[in-house]
Amino acid sequence: MNDSNPACDADTDEGSIVARAQDGDLAAFEHLVHTYQDRLFRLAYRMLNDRTDAEDVVQETLTASWRALPMLSDVKAFGGWIYRLATNKCLDLLRKRSARAETITDPAEIHSTLDDGATRAPLEADPVASAEWAAQQDGLTTVLNTLPAVQRACWLLREIHGRSYAEIGVTLKINPTTVRGTLARARRRIAEGMSQWR
Amino acid sequence: MALEDTRRLGCGRSIDQIWAGMDQPPTSHEEDCELCQAAKARMQKIKEATVALRESDLHNPEMTLPAERTNSIMALARAEARRSKRLVLRGTEYGTVEISEQALSSLIRLAAAAIPGIHSRRCRIEVQSDAEMGSTHLTINLRVATASGIDIPATVEGLRQKINKAIPAGVGIDAGTVNITVEDLYDV
Numbered sequence: 193m194n195d196s197n198p199a200c201d202a203d204t205d206e207g208s209i210v211a212r213a214q215d216g217d218l219a220a221f222e223h224l225v226h227t228y229q230d231r232l233f234r235l236a237y238r239m240l241n242d243r244t245d246a247e248d249v250v251q252e253t254l255t256a257s258w259r260a261l262p263m264l265s266d267v268k269a270f271g272g273w274i275y276r277l278a279t280n281k282c283l284d285l286l287r288k289r290s291a292r293a294e295t296i297t298d299p300a301e302i303h304s305t306l307d308d309g310a311t312r313a314p315l316e317a318d319p320v321a322s323a324e325w326a327a328q329q330d331g332l333t334t335v336l337n338t339l340p341a342v343q344r345a346c347w348l349l350r351e352i353h354g355r356s357y358a359e360i361g362v363t364l365k366i367n368p369t370t371v372r373g374t375l376a377r378a379r380r381r382i383a384e385g386m387s388q389w390r
Numbered sequence: 391m392a393l394e395d396t397r398r399l400g401c402g403r404s405i406d407q408i409w410a411g412m413d414q415p416p417t418s419h420e421e422d423c424e425l426c427q428a429a430k431a432r433m434q435k436i437k438e439a440t441v442a443l444r445e446s447d448l449h450n451p452e453m454t455l456p457a458e459r460t461n462s463i464m465a466l467a468r469a470e471a472r473r474s475k476r477l478v479l480r481g482t483e484y485g486t487v488e489i490s491e492q493a494l495s496s497l498i499r500l501a502a503a504a505i506p507g508i509h510s511r512r513c514r515i516e517v518q519s520d521a522e523m524g525s526t527h528l529t530i531n532l533r534v535a536t537a538s539g540i541d542i543p544a545t546v547e548g549l550r551q552k553i554n555k556a557i558p559a560g561v562g563i564d565a566g567t568v569n570i571t572v573e574d575l576y577d578v
Contacts, residue, residue: 204509205509205535205576205577208510208534208576212510215495216471217495217496218464218468218471221467225460225464226460229454230453232455233453233455234447234453238447247455247459251455255463255466258467258470331439332440332442332443372406376397376405376406379405379409386435386436
């Protein structure tokens with residue numbers, strides 16, 4: 193990165209960085225990539241449970257965003273827009289997977305998938321507390337994997353990524369009231385699933 | 391199943407209300423209501439597991455995009471870099487001097503970065519060359535976001551002067567017409 197490029201100034205608001213990237217400023221685009229790549233990866237990984245697929249989705253999303261950036265009319269909408277692109281790529285991939293009937297349904301296999309990735313107990317924690325923590329984590333991630341894709345997307349976007357009901361509604365092409373209903377159903381299934389798991 | 395979650399406890403509170411208040415201390419109703427307390431306790435585990443998952447994913451170095459993926463994204467962006475138009479600054483008997491709109495924009499942005507309370511945004515530059523007169527006239531259209539508390543006319547005037555100095559210093563021609571549009575306040 194070039195020190196003399198004002199695009200990388202930490203104080204610059206995101207709207208201005210987006211506008212510069214729209215003008216073709218690579219340093220500004222790189223700033224956006226660094227801001228969003230890990231968030232999108234965490235979302236995609238939890239949606240897809242596959243590292244390579246998740247990496248592919250993030251790479252495709254950010255590449256597509258470079259091409260489509262000049263068309264984005266509101267620079268402040270970038271965050272919601274990039275989440276929308278990534279979520280819909282995940283949902284498309286899941287639809288393709290289920291069309292090929294390759295969804296993982298065996299709990300043992302789900303568990304082995306999870307072991308590759310993400311659930312680690314915090315270091316230096318009380319052993320009892322950390323065992324309980326791990327059990328809850330495993331319980332939650334396992335149950336998340338059994339949710340229908342749209343419910344899972346809703347839950348992750350709202351509860352893990354803190355996106356607004358309105359934005360989630362636009363992403364999933366449903367109205368905000370339906371978002372609330374979908375979240376409530378996800379919550380019920382998670383409650384049921386977690387109580388069975390433990 | 392109804393589309394909306396209309397489930398309510400016997401006391402009339404909805405599950406949604408209780409979930410929304412999970413992070414807050416109990417309300418006076420909840421302090422006395424066993425139904426609410428039980429529902430809250432049931433959901434507490436989900437809330438805790440959700441927060442734990444969010445935090446562990448956030449701090450897990452494995453849950454990040456590998457550097458080679460970032461490199462691929464940037465390599466592709468560079469390869470497909472939008473070629474901005476070239477502006478002829480000067481014609482000489484030995485050849486012409488051209489500058490890309492992007493390079494000139496960077497010069498303008500650098501000038502704008504020196505003014506507190508201004509963030510430059512999109513920049514469009516047009517050039518009218520008069521071959522007979524040997525003159526070049528620039529029209530710079532710069533959009534900016536400003537801080538909310540500042541004196542906008544004075545600050546924008548300061549920006550114009552800064553650009554008026556930076557362009558001749560950098561590329562040896564006058565800045566010409568500088569149109570500045572404040573399109574947003576960045577801190578509201």
